[in-house]
Amino acid sequence: MSRLIGILALLWTLPAWAVGEVTEFTLDNGMQAVVIEDHRSPAVVHMVWYRVGAADEPPGQSGIAHFLEHLMFKGTDTLEAGEFSRIVEANGGSDNAFTSWDYTGYIQRVASDRLGLMMEMEADRMRGLALDPDDVTTERSVILEERAQRTDSSPGSLFNEQVRASLYLNHPYRIPVIGWRHEMEGLTREMALDFYQRYYAPNNAILIVAGDVDPAEVEALANQYYGPLEPTPGLGPRVRPAEPPQIADRTVTYSDPTVARPYVSITRLAPERDPGAQEEAAALTLLAELLGGGQTSLLSRVLQTEEQVSLFAGAYYDGLNYDDGSFTLVNVPVPGRSLEEAEVDLERMIARFLEEGVDAEQFERVKFLYEAGEIYAQDDVAGLARSYGVALTSGLTVEDIEAWPDVIAATTIEDVMAAAHRMFDDGVTVTGYLTRTEETTQ
Amino acid sequence: MSRLIGILALLWTLPAWAVGEVTEFTLDNGMQAVVIEDHRSPAVVHMVWYRVGAADEPPGQSGIAHFLEHLMFKGTDTLEAGEFSRIVEANGGSDNAFTSWDYTGYIQRVASDRLGLMMEMEADRMRGLALDPDDVTTERSVILEERAQRTDSSPGSLFNEQVRASLYLNHPYRIPVIGWRHEMEGLTREMALDFYQRYYAPNNAILIVAGDVDPAEVEALANQYYGPLEPTPGLGPRVRPAEPPQIADRTVTYSDPTVARPYVSITRLAPERDPGAQEEAAALTLLAELLGGGQTSLLSRVLQTEEQVSLFAGAYYDGLNYDDGSFTLVNVPVPGRSLEEAEVDLERMIARFLEEGVDAEQFERVKFLYEAGEIYAQDDVAGLARSYGVALTSGLTVEDIEAWPDVIAATTIEDVMAAAHRMFDDGVTVTGYLTRTEETTQ
Numbered sequence: 001m002s003r004l005i006g007i008l009a010l011l012w013t014l015p016a017w018a019v020g021e022v023t024e025f026t027l028d029n030g031m032q033a034v035v036i037e038d039h040r041s042p043a044v045v046h047m048v049w050y051r052v053g054a055a056d057e058p059p060g061q062s063g064i065a066h067f068l069e070h071l072m073f074k075g076t077d078t079l080e081a082g083e084f085s086r087i088v089e090a091n092g093g094s095d096n097a098f099t100s101w102d103y104t105g106y107i108q109r110v111a112s113d114r115l116g117l118m119m120e121m122e123a124d125r126m127r128g129l130a131l132d133p134d135d136v137t138t139e140r141s142v143i144l145e146e147r148a149q150r151t152d153s154s155p156g157s158l159f160n161e162q163v164r165a166s167l168y169l170n171h172p173y174r175i176p177v178i179g180w181r182h183e184m185e186g187l188t189r190e191m192a193l194d195f196y197q198r199y200y201a202p203n204n205a206i207l208i209v210a211g212d213v214d215p216a217e218v219e220a221l222a223n224q225y226y227g228p229l230e231p232t233p234g235l236g237p238r239v240r241p242a243e244p245p246q247i248a249d250r251t252v253t254y255s256d257p258t259v260a261r262p263y264v265s266i267t268r269l270a271p272e273r274d275p276g277a278q279e280e281a282a283a284l285t286l287l288a289e290l291l292g293g294g295q296t297s298l299l300s301r302v303l304q305t306e307e308q309v310s311l312f313a314g315a316y317y318d319g320l321n322y323d324d325g326s327f328t329l330v331n332v333p334v335p336g337r338s339l340e341e342a343e344v345d346l347e348r349m350i351a352r353f354l355e356e357g358v359d360a361e362q363f364e365r366v367k368f369l370y371e372a373g374e375i376y377a378q379d380d381v382a383g384l385a386r387s388y389g390v391a392l393t394s395g396l397t398v399e400d401i402e403a404w405p406d407v408i409a410a411t412t413i414e415d416v417m418a419a420a421h422r423m424f425d426d427g428v429t430v431t432g433y434l435t436r437t438e439e440t441t442q
Numbered sequence: 443m444s445r446l447i448g449i450l451a452l453l454w455t456l457p458a459w460a461v462g463e464v465t466e467f468t469l470d471n472g473m474q475a476v477v478i479e480d481h482r483s484p485a486v487v488h489m490v491w492y493r494v495g496a497a498d499e500p501p502g503q504s505g506i507a508h509f510l511e512h513l514m515f516k517g518t519d520t521l522e523a524g525e526f527s528r529i530v531e532a533n534g535g536s537d538n539a540f541t542s543w544d545y546t547g548y549i550q551r552v553a554s555d556r557l558g559l560m561m562e563m564e565a566d567r568m569r570g571l572a573l574d575p576d577d578v579t580t581e582r583s584v585i586l587e588e589r590a591q592r593t594d595s596s597p598g599s600l601f602n603e604q605v606r607a608s609l610y611l612n613h614p615y616r617i618p619v620i621g622w623r624h625e626m627e628g629l630t631r632e633m634a635l636d637f638y639q640r641y642y643a644p645n646n647a648i649l650i651v652a653g654d655v656d657p658a659e660v661e662a663l664a665n666q667y668y669g670p671l672e673p674t675p676g677l678g679p680r681v682r683p684a685e686p687p688q689i690a691d692r693t694v695t696y697s698d699p700t701v702a703r704p705y706v707s708i709t710r711l712a713p714e715r716d717p718g719a720q721e722e723a724a725a726l727t728l729l730a731e732l733l734g735g736g737q738t739s740l741l742s743r744v745l746q747t748e749e750q751v752s753l754f755a756g757a758y759y760d761g762l763n764y765d766d767g768s769f770t771l772v773n774v775p776v777p778g779r780s781l782e783e784a785e786v787d788l789e790r791m792i793a794r795f796l797e798e799g800v801d802a803e804q805f806e807r808v809k810f811l812y813e814a815g816e817i818y819a820q821d822d823v824a825g826l827a828r829s830y831g832v833a834l835t836s837g838l839t840v841e842d843i844e845a846w847p848d849v850i851a852a853t854t855i856e857d858v859m860a861a862a863h864r865m866f867d868d869g870v871t872v873t874g875y876l877t878r879t880e881e882t883t884q
Binding site: 180239247 | 502607625682693694695
């Protein structure tokens with residue numbers, strides 16, 4: 001209960017002005033903007049998000065979205081390579097960027113009076129990237145090294161990559177964001193520039209400014225700096241190849257001598273949060289919490305605490321995507337217990353959940369904890385701004401984001417049980433086994 | 443032995459002039475041509491093959507290559523819809539077409555003196571297709587019905603589709619030639635025309651004429667009819683997304699109440715026949731024959747005849763592709779024997795093959811039977827022409843095709859055993875289970 005009490009204490013101490021006003025506007029060139037006021041400190045988070053990510057890459061060019069993210073820190077017509085970050089730092093700020101399947105985002109945290117400078121520089125590199133061929137070659141080594149460190153030397157990452165590639169038969173969520181190594185090696189300056197020129201445009205971008213700002217001033221600055229940028233003509237809504245009906249169960253077995261803890265995962269495709277229709281996603285969110293979201297969840301309580309057959313067991317709903325997401329159960333068995341037994345343990349827990357249901361007290365408590373976690377995450381202005389960016393590039397609206405707590409609150413036990421039946425009664429699974437090579441339990 | 447004796451008898455009766463002279467030429471617009479003389483009857487096979495197939499389709503447009511194949515029988519600027527086939531028929535001929543991952547081919551069989559007419563019509567529709575929107579809509583229903591009949595109502599076809607989609611993680615061989623139904627439903631006239639205008643061009647086509655013709659006359663006719671056609675600029679060699687290293691074993695389980703005979707398959711990626719380097723493919727071809735190519739192969743002899751645990755067991759090497767192919771073992775167990783046991787049976791046979799090797803007599807016999815089968819297939823002029831079309835669109839040359847019997851003949855037992863070790867010693871498998879729903883053996 002210590003976690004619960006901790007969060008409750010935190011909620012009680014949150015000032016009423018913590019969650020600021022949210023204002024929206026759109027520039028004439030199609031650039032969408034969201035301003036989140038937070039006047040607790042004289043700082044600002046300035047973000048530009050592009051509605052493009054790894055799932056939008058041309059075939060054979062996996063990794064180009066992430067590669068371009070790196071190259072955006074090289075020179076423009078007015079700035080030298082590396083100068084962008086140096087100027088942010090010289091102004092007492094910090095900057096970063098991130099790429100996923102549905103988005104590429106750029107962020108700076110600076111004092112509020114430096115917002116114009118940030119916009120000036122971000123607008124400059126939205127249309128004026130100037131790539132030196134040597135910089136491209138050097139940066140390709142950097143992303144290859146990043147893959148070597150984060151993926152190729154991590155059995156868990158390689159395993160996840162393989163499970164994903166098996167889960168999606170047709171949709172590009174199949175492809176790793178970092179890229180397949182053999183394709184990363186072939187990425188060129190021309191590919192990056194083609195991708196850049198098409199997708200880095202005001203009509204494909206979302207400006208998010210959060211912090212100690214006045215929305216009218218932000219809009220004036222945005223018009224000044226981003227307003228003159230030319231949109232890319234003919235950019236419609238994103239259409240990626242969709243999944244055919246999933247009709248065959250699959251397993252994926254990855255073995256590696258360095259696996260510390262073998263585990264099993266069971267993954268199913270799951271509907272994503274849809275604009276104006278977040279009810280199913282809310283039910284699946286609470287289902288994941290109830291099944292395996294923490295110490296009081298069914299998986300954790302029974303498999304870890306009561307039966308002590310698992311070192312860890314959890315459930316995850318990945319629903320914040322532009323297209324179909326996934327619902328995953330994971331079980332790390334105690335030493336001596338096989339992955340087959342661990343798999344049966346998960347199936348046993350699902351059957352038990354479907355049979356026993358949820359009692360009202362536990363349901364309210366999980367709901368409360370989820371809501372508290374959301375509020376806690378939003379207390380950090382950068383985290384709040386980022387959650388807007390992820391949601392907006394997943395196809396949701398500001399109204400959807402603001403409605404989410406109410407949709408969660410309105411979700412009933414019956415909704416969750418119905419969603420659980422839709423998820424588990426039939427349908428196809430992708431079961432992953434991460435095993436230690438030469439281990440005999442698998 | 444009756445099959446062997448039958449084939450031997452057939453070989454002895456084949457006239458010396460059965461396999462004709464092969465002549466090659468290339469038109470100025472880049473169209474490649476092969477003439478195979480066969481003067482046994484006054485007929486000719488006229489084929490145009492395009493170096494484009496389902497593996498070259500834009501993402502999300504699966505089935506467009508095959509759809510276009512259907513639409514090629516609709517009208518052109520000079521012919522009405524259906525007129526092409528009617529004229530062929532009115533001239534006493536027959537025509538057909540076929541699509542695979544690497545090619546789309548069109549064939550007519552007519553009397554030799556009608557060759558010019560066939561060329562005139564085929565040249566006309568290479569660049570002059572005129573698609574009526576209503577025809578497109580109607581033909582889309584036809585291909586959807588084709589999918590319904592050949593795939594959706596066939597558990598074996600659906601199963602193969604799923605295994606393929608799991609075998610290839612990145613390469614478009616993953617995608618069914620007929621197309622995913624949900625994408626077929628969205629195929630449009632514009633998609634077909636875009637695909638057509640890019641890929642249906644003399645510099646992407648191979649003319650194959652086989653039969654009672656004079657090569658010089660064929661060349662003159664080809665220049666007359668195909669010579670004036672404009673090539674598509676900038677069409678380089680085909681580059682499809684390649685596979686990442688295969689590092690995780692996978693299984694695919696498809697269950698259907700209508701499955702008559704459950705079976706298990708074990709598939710591995712395998713190198714394809716490469717131009718100028720067909721030795722590995724030759725070894726794999728003979729390996730498949732030795733393991734499971736017929737009644738005297740190891741799988742058939744032991745599992746079907748001696749142990750009587752299989753209704754059927756076989757091995758297949760699929761190496762005639764532009765990119766990596768596959769090597770598959772199949773085992774249909776006798777009723778009462780589970781798919782798990784059937785899988786172990788296959789693994790047991792591989793281990794036995796690697797341990798025992800092949801005796802010289804069996805090796806020579808299998809080699810002889812394979813060669814006899816090839817000669818037999820070539821006695822049919824249409825089959826011979828088609829084998830040239832498949833090989834040429836798989837990236838091979840006429841020299842490769844002509845060298846193949848010698849490469850097979852030069853393959854030694856040691857070559858086959860080395861190839862077997864490369865194939866089976868380690869590496870990743872995709873195991874497929876086709877099961878009857880509610881059967882307890884799987």
